[in-house]
Structure formats: C-alpha cells, structure tokens
Amino acid sequence: MSSNTIYIFILFCLSCTTVAAQNNELKADCIRFNQLNTAIRDGKIKKPEAKTQFQNLMIALKAHSNQINDTNEWVFPVQGYNYRAAGGIAGNGYADRSYTYFDGNKHLAHPAHDLFITDRNQDCIDDKTHQPVNILAVADGVVIACSNEWEINSTLRGGRYIWIYHPRQNILTYYAHNRELFVTPGDVVKKGDKIAEMGRTGYNAYKKRSPTHLHFSAYHLIDNLPVAYNCYADLVKTYKR
Ligand SMILES: [Zn+2]
Known part of the structure; x- marks a missing residue:
C-alpha cells in the first residue's frame, strides 16, 4: 500500500466510526424520547420538568441527525388517497384551541x-382495493416514539401510534390509530416508506361511530418545544394531478 492509500484508508475508517457513533447516539436519544413521551402521555411527569427534558432531547436529536436530509415536499401519508380524504370542509377538522402536547392523553x-378511507364494514380493509391501507412517512426523518400497547379496553386515545422527527424542517409528525406498526424508535425512514397499516386502535377510533381513519398531526419546534400547526396546505401540495 502506498502512503497515500493508507492515508485515505485511515480517513475512511475514521468517518465510518464517526457515522456509527452518531447513529448509536441517535438511537439512544430516540429511546429516551419514547420514554419521556410515554410519561407525558400518561401524566407521570410534572409539566415544567417534562418541558426541560423535551428541550434537551431535541437539542441532542438535532446534533445527532446530520445524515437526515428531509425536504418540505411531502408525500400524502395514506397510500392511494389524497387531501380530499381529510374530514370536514377544506381542512376545518383541525382545531388547536386550548391544546398543549404536555396535557398528554388528557389533551383538549x-x-x-383525520384522513378517512372507504371501509364500510370497519375491518380495516379498503373497500375498493380489498387490501390493508399503507401509512407512509411524509418526509425523511427518524422515528422517535411508538406505542404498540393498545388493547380493546385501553383508554389510550392514539392507539398504536408513531412520532417522527424531521430535522431540516424542524417539525414532528404524528400518525395514530394504526392496526400494525413496522418501525421502532431509532429507525431512520425515507419519504414514502411504509411505517404502518391503518387501523381502528384508540379509545374513540375503535368505537362503531368512528369511520376508519388516520389521525395525522404536525408540530413546529419552537424553542425546541412542540407547537401544533394546521398542515392542510402541505397535504394539498402532495396532490399530483
Ligand atoms: Zn383525529
């Protein structure tokens, strides 16, 4: 080996080690975030303490996710559907008055x-395609929280849910009521990856009066704290004629 080859080889090994270390740190951040998110959801942590921990974890997540290059050109999160699946008229199903993430499962x-599919008999199989409906990551990101715990008598409103952090856009996205999840905290996902299949899990979503849907939210990170925003325009933009 020439000295040049050896030098390049050493540089290559160093950069691999750095990427591997960053991936390990990112995974550890996500596991910690998932624990914090569960504690907030269940009201097991005081709000000021929860906010401080949330901010610190967001700073760490940002530092360890250099390799993720998400853009704000989303794909629609329900495969085979478009913005017209949204409940209400022109996105007015969205209401954030009196809402704070830190109220957890008791939030207002x-x-x-809510993005609805055609499922008259509520078996989570699309009436048109006769297939389960794939839930897709709207943009590149990393899965920071999930819950697979839901059972029929559970009072958890989100059911089986997923939270994804998108570092370039500085946002979080949330996907609730799934029947099955295909990711765990720490997984790096690409735009359009299948992360779940649509379901009816969740305290209200399971009830007969609720048509089968994905409950989809987006949050800006302001001061490293989550602030829900109306992303209807982003959902409309995903529609390609
Ligand atoms: Zn909803």
Missing part, C-alpha cells in the same frame, strides 16, 4: 386531520 381540542 383536535390538532390534527
């Missing part, structure tokens, strides 16, 4: 869009 309002 509906800072989300």
Whole structure:
C-alpha cells in the first residue's frame, strides 16, 4: 500500500466510526424520547420538568441527525388517497384551541386531520382495493416514539401510534390509530416508506361511530418545544394531478 492509500484508508475508517457513533447516539436519544413521551402521555411527569427534558432531547436529536436530509415536499401519508380524504370542509377538522402536547392523553381540542378511507364494514380493509391501507412517512426523518400497547379496553386515545422527527424542517409528525406498526424508535425512514397499516386502535377510533381513519398531526419546534400547526396546505401540495 502506498502512503497515500493508507492515508485515505485511515480517513475512511475514521468517518465510518464517526457515522456509527452518531447513529448509536441517535438511537439512544430516540429511546429516551419514547420514554419521556410515554410519561407525558400518561401524566407521570410534572409539566415544567417534562418541558426541560423535551428541550434537551431535541437539542441532542438535532446534533445527532446530520445524515437526515428531509425536504418540505411531502408525500400524502395514506397510500392511494389524497387531501380530499381529510374530514370536514377544506381542512376545518383541525382545531388547536386550548391544546398543549404536555396535557398528554388528557389533551383538549383536535390538532390534527383525520384522513378517512372507504371501509364500510370497519375491518380495516379498503373497500375498493380489498387490501390493508399503507401509512407512509411524509418526509425523511427518524422515528422517535411508538406505542404498540393498545388493547380493546385501553383508554389510550392514539392507539398504536408513531412520532417522527424531521430535522431540516424542524417539525414532528404524528400518525395514530394504526392496526400494525413496522418501525421502532431509532429507525431512520425515507419519504414514502411504509411505517404502518391503518387501523381502528384508540379509545374513540375503535368505537362503531368512528369511520376508519388516520389521525395525522404536525408540530413546529419552537424553542425546541412542540407547537401544533394546521398542515392542510402541505397535504394539498402532495396532490399530483
Ligand atoms: Zn383525529
């Protein structure tokens, strides 16, 4: 080996080690975030302490996710559907008054869009395609929290849910009521990756009166704290004629 080859080889090994270390740190951040998110959801942590921990974890997540290059050109999160699947008229199913993430499972309002499929018999199989409906990551990101715990008598409103952090856009996205998840905290996902299949899990979503849907939310990170926003325009933009 020439000295040049050896030098390049050493540089290559160093950069691999750095990427591997960053991936390990990112995974550890995500596991910690998932624990914090569960504690907030269940009201097991005081709000000021929860906010401080949330901010510190967001700073760490940002530092360890250099390799993720998400853009704000999303794909629609429900495969085979478009913005017209959103409940209400022109996105007015979204309501964030009196909502705060830190209220957890007891939160008020509906800072989300419910995206409905055609499923008359409520078996989570699309009446048109006769297939389960894939839930897709709207943009590149890393999965920071999930829950697979839901059972029929559970009072958890989100059911089987997923949270994704998108570092370039500085946002979080949330996907609730799934029947099955295909990711765990720490997984790096690409735009359009299948992350779940649509379901009816969740305290209200399971009830007969609720048509089968994805509950989808987006949050800006302001001061490293989550602030829900109405992303209807982003959902409309995904529609390609
Ligand atoms: Zn909803």
